[in-house]
Amino acid sequence: AVEPTTPSLEELLALAVRVVEEGAAIARDPGKDLQVTTKSNRNDLVTAVDRRVEECIAERLLAESGYPLLGEEGHDVETWNGRVWVLDPIDGTMNYVETHRDYAISLALCEDGVPVLGVVMDVVPARCYTALRAGGAWCNGERLAPVKDERGFTDAVIITDLKEMWALPRLARCLEQSRGHRRYGSAALECVEVAAGRAGAFVHMWVSPWDIAAASLICTELGVVFTRLDGTPLDLRWKGSVLVAPGRIHRELLHRLMIDAE
Ligand code: IPD
Ligand code: CA
Ligand code: CA
Ligand code: CA
Secondary structure (H helix, E strand, O other): OOOOOOOOHHHHHHHHHHHHHHHHHHHHOOOOOOOOEEOOOOOOEEOHHHHHHHHHHHHHHHHHHOOOEEEOOOEOOOOOOOEEEEEEEEEOHHHHHHOOOOOEEEEEEEEOOEEEEEEEEEOOOOEEEEEEOOOEEEEOOEEOOOOOOOOOHHHOEEEOOHHHHHHOHHHHHHHHHOOEEEOOOOHHHHHHHHHOOOOOEEEEEEEOHHHHHHHHHHHHHOOOEEEOOOOOEOOOOOOEEEEEEOHHHHHHHHHHHHOOOO
């Protein structure tokens, strides 16, 4: 009997891009009624489109790869051992509902909890960011250059949420000294802003695996340091904080956030 060949990571990345594009087509053409409902609180939304995109991508990936899938809107896995797809069908659902832009589809393939390929699709402009572990990162197929690690945080724009500032008064001080702060409302796209060199740092107190699985690989492939807020390495299996920045800014922010600068 002929053994079925294991697909290469390049082939799996091509598959991931194809299914994400199918998901994006669904998101762009949502039909009349989004059927917005709330989950844990009034600002935690889900729509029929989130569910439809997840269903479509999960079905296709299962049929074509056989690997299990963890997805925000209802797909769980028994274990992170081996190969597992990690999907956020719409990252930035509030944007999807309110502004119809700045939302993404995020899909990664992990091996024993470590992302080996990732796709983050900025749906409205159809910008598809991809990465292969130890292979680099691309935007719409064009290779991205590693981030420059020259600036300090006072010359950088920092992406974070006002809520983080209440929790982290030291972060508020850093923001005052920085070029300014931004917030887009999609953690995946916010990480990609740092990877693409358009922002100097991204700080978030509470992200889930599907928010960052793909984006963390895009970042690290371009030389961006991706850790928890206290500098410890990221373990994708757990929810938690993130501090994402090129080396110098990462060191400066870590020092100021963790050690009393007084
Ligand atoms: C959310 C977005 C948002 C972040 C939240 C996430 P969702 O994801 O990434 O920017 O602040 O923590 O939950 O719910 O829109 O997929
Ligand atoms: Ca959500
Ligand atoms: Ca998300
Ligand atoms: Ca989501």
